[in-house]
Amino acid sequence: MTHPSAEQVWEWLDQVPDPEIPVISVVDLGIVRNVQWEDDKLVITVTPTYSGCPATSIINLDIETALRGHGIEKIELKRQLSPAWTTDWLSTKGASKLEKFGIAPPQPAGGPSRCPRCGSPKVEKVSQFGSTPCKAHWRCLECLEPFDYFKCI
Amino acid sequence: MTRDEALFQFLLRMGDNTLVLGHRISEWCGHAPVLEEDIALANTALDLIGQTQLWLGLAGEVEGKDRDADRLAFHRDVWDFHNVLLVEMPNGDFGQTLMRQFLFDAWHSIMLGRLQKSADHRVAEIAEKTGKEVAYHLERSADTVVGLGDGTPESHQRMQAALDYLWPYIGEMFASDDIDAEMASAGIAPDPASLREEYDALVTKVLSDATLAIPQSTFSHKGGKAGTHHSEHLGHLLTQMQWLQRAYPDATW
Ligand SMILES: [Zn+2]
Numbered sequence: 001m002t003h004p005s006a007e008q009v010w011e012w013l014d015q016v017p018d019p020e021i022p023v024i025s026v027v028d029l030g031i032v033r034n035v036q037w038e039d040d041k042l043v044i045t046v047t048p049t050y051s052g053c054p055a056t057s058i059i060n061l062d063i064e065t066a067l068r069g070h071g072i073e074k075i076e077l078k079r080q081l082s083p084a085w086t087t088d089w090l091s092t093k094g095a096s097k098l099e100k101f102g103i104a105p106p107q108p109a110g111g112p113s114r115c116p117r118c119g120s121p122k123v124e125k126v127s128q129f130g131s132t133p134c135k136a137h138w139r140c141l142e143c144l145e146p147f148d149y150f151k152c153i
Numbered sequence: 154m155t156r157d158e159a160l161f162q163f164l165l166r167m168g169d170n171t172l173v174l175g176h177r178i179s180e181w182c183g184h185a186p187v188l189e190e191d192i193a194l195a196n197t198a199l200d201l202i203g204q205t206q207l208w209l210g211l212a213g214e215v216e217g218k219d220r221d222a223d224r225l226a227f228h229r230d231v232w233d234f235h236n237v238l239l240v241e242m243p244n245g246d247f248g249q250t251l252m253r254q255f256l257f258d259a260w261h262s263i264m265l266g267r268l269q270k271s272a273d274h275r276v277a278e279i280a281e282k283t284g285k286e287v288a289y290h291l292e293r294s295a296d297t298v299v300g301l302g303d304g305t306p307e308s309h310q311r312m313q314a315a316l317d318y319l320w321p322y323i324g325e326m327f328a329s330d331d332i333d334a335e336m337a338s339a340g341i342a343p344d345p346a347s348l349r350e351e352y353d354a355l356v357t358k359v360l361s362d363a364t365l366a367i368p369q370s371t372f373s374h375k376g377g378k379a380g381t382h383h384s385e386h387l388g389h390l391l392t393q394m395q396w397l398q399r400a401y402p403d404a405t406w
Contacts, residue, residue, distance in 0.1 A: 137192070
């Protein structure tokens with residue numbers, strides 16, 4: 001029996017939005033670690049962003065639903081903890097989509113490089129935590145708007 | 154005691170620490186002094202509950218008696234809990250909550266660092282994952298302890314009182330027993346006493362930046378890890394946390 005190629009599956013997964021930040025896909029987020037056929041079963045390896053992230057189970061469900069929609073019947077989702085997820089795995093495309101959406105992408109320096117709205121580098125931290133486990137709360141000192149910063153871990 | 158029995162107990166200790174502390178901090182949800190702190194505490198609680206699922210999930214697997222993380226969390230009684238006493242201490246004021254958090258985070262981050270080298274790859278993987286989250290918790294709790302300790306006379310006095318109150322609960326995190334000895338000889342976990350030096354260095358640095366005086370007493374309460382002598386506070390916490398699963402066993406959404 002022939003089945004869709006792994007490349008095809010990656011493309012489909014790149015259409016599955018992150019439930020909390022729908023402008024980026026689960027592939028952009030870097031949590032899909034592997035796609036592999038084992039005979040007639042498709043095995044997808046997913047790593048969680050944060051241990052307690054409530055979106056994890058929704059993401060698994062969304063992945064499964066999407067693949068069923070493409071006619072795949074036997075699917076196994078494997079959880080992989082190691083190597084632990086890092087924001088280094090966020091795609092370049094994902095990072096620029098985040099910024100357009102108003103969320104400052106992660107920076108190795110530990111804070112946003114500029115305000116995602118006006119581009120000013122004058123920003124300050126309001127709180128190390130934000131609206132979801134993956135974000136922190138910052139403020140722009142130029143346009144005065146608050147914004148989310150995607151934490152770098 | 155077989156090695157797996159010891160491992161099961163060790164995993165309960167790790168998972169009960171995060172479960173009880175996670176529940177304690179979640180009690181602040183909607184009550185913190187400012188919105189940002191409320192969100193920060195709720196997110197920390199969420200991380201800890203997520204970590205609990207990993208530790209207790211593995212504990213259930215090792216035990217092999219068909220108990221999953223939920224079963225272990227909601228259907229054990231107080232004397233079967235193995236968290237250190239520190240994490241079950243009441244929240245008190247915001248300062249006391251953050252002091253407790255800092256004293257635990259400091260131990261937790263050092264412990265998880267060591268566990269990443271565990272001979273049991275399942276333990277090492279959980280430590281790798283959760284260690285990143287805990288490093289973030291520690292950064293925040295340490296900053297807050299310094300901010301409040303070296304703050305106004307009122308906040309300083311409250312932080313000193315919190316430290317004096319919680320200090321006698323530190324020693325339990327470094328006390329060893331048979332289970333620790335078995336884990337150490339198997340290379341699964343470090344001897345708890347071996348974490349003390351690094352802990353003291355870290356805590357002394359932060360508390361001195363916070364202009365707080367470390368209490369002189371070396372007296373230490375114990376009994377939480379072993380499960381033999383929990384404080385009167387844990388039972389009250391469990392009545393809240395376990396109520397629904399006890400009243401309606403196996404209820405699902
Ligand atoms: Zn701006």
